Amino acid sequence: MIKRILTVLTASLLASLVNAAGGEVHLDHMSPDAHDKVSLQKGLRTYMDNCAGCHSLGFARYNRVAKDLDIPEEIFMENIVFSEEARFGDLMKFAMSEQDGKKWFGAAPPDLTNVTRVRGVDWVYTYLRSFYKDESRPYGVNNAVFKDVGMPHVLLGLQGLCADKPHASEGAEYDPLTGHEIAEEGCTSYAVEGSQSSEEFDETVYDLVNFLNYMGEPYQNDRKRLGWFVFAFLTILLVPSVLLQRELHKDIH
Secondary structure, X not given: OHHHHHHHHHHHHHHHHHHHHXXXXXXXXXXXXXXXXXXXXXXXXXXXXXXXXXXXXXXXXXXXXXXXXXXXXXXXXXXXXXXXXXXXXXXXXXXXOHHHHHHHHOOOOOXXXXXXXXXXXXHHXXXXXXXXXXXXXXXXXXXXXXXXXXXXXXXXXXXXXXXXXXXXXXXOOEOOOOOOEOOOOOOOOEEEEOOOOHHHHHHHHHHHHHHHHHHXXXXXXXXXXXXXXXXXXXXXXXXXXXXXXXXXHXXXX
C-alpha cells in the first residue's frame, strides 16, 4: 500500500514538473471522455496496430479492458490480441524485450500504462502530432515537443510527415483563462503524404490518447460516480447534524 502511494505521489510530482517546463512548448488542448466507448475502442485498435510492437501496457489485463470497453471475449481475442500464446487474463505485456529496445533505440521503450498521468493528455496529444522531417536524426524525424526524440514516427502512414517543424500559427488567439490556442495550425506542407486528412488524423490521435487516459485510471468513471453519492450523503447528513447542534446548544444561550 505504501509503495502504491509513493508511486502515485511520484507520478504527480513528475506531472507538475512537466507542466512547469511545458511553458516553452505550445501544447494543443484535448478533453478526454472516458464514457465514449466508441472512441476508446478505436483508440485501443490504433494502439494495438501501431504501438504494441514496442510499448507494453503491463499494469492492465486484457479481460479488464475488454469488460470496460464492452468487447466480447471472442471478438477481443480474435481481433485485438495477435499473440497465440496470450490468454484473456494476462497482463498486456508485449514482445519487445528491454535488451532489444536499448539495442535498437538507445533506450528501452517505456510502458505506457501511466503515460498520460505522468505527461498529461495535452502533452501526449501534441507530441503524437508533432513529428517532422529531420535528416540529421537516425530515423529521419524529429519532434517539436520532444527534441531529438529516439522514437520513429510510427503513425507516418496515417499522418504523413511534416516537411518543416510544426508551430503555432502567427497571430494565434489564446484563451485568457486556460492559455490554450483557439486557432490551431498544424503542418503547412508534407514531405510524405499520409492516408488521412489532418482532421481525420487529429481524431485518430484523440481516440488513441483518450484510450491511454483511460488506461492510466480505469476506475475514473466509478470514482466520479461514487463522488456524487458521497456529496449527496453529506448533504443529507447535514440536516440532522444542524438540528443536533441546535438541540445541544439551545440551553447555552
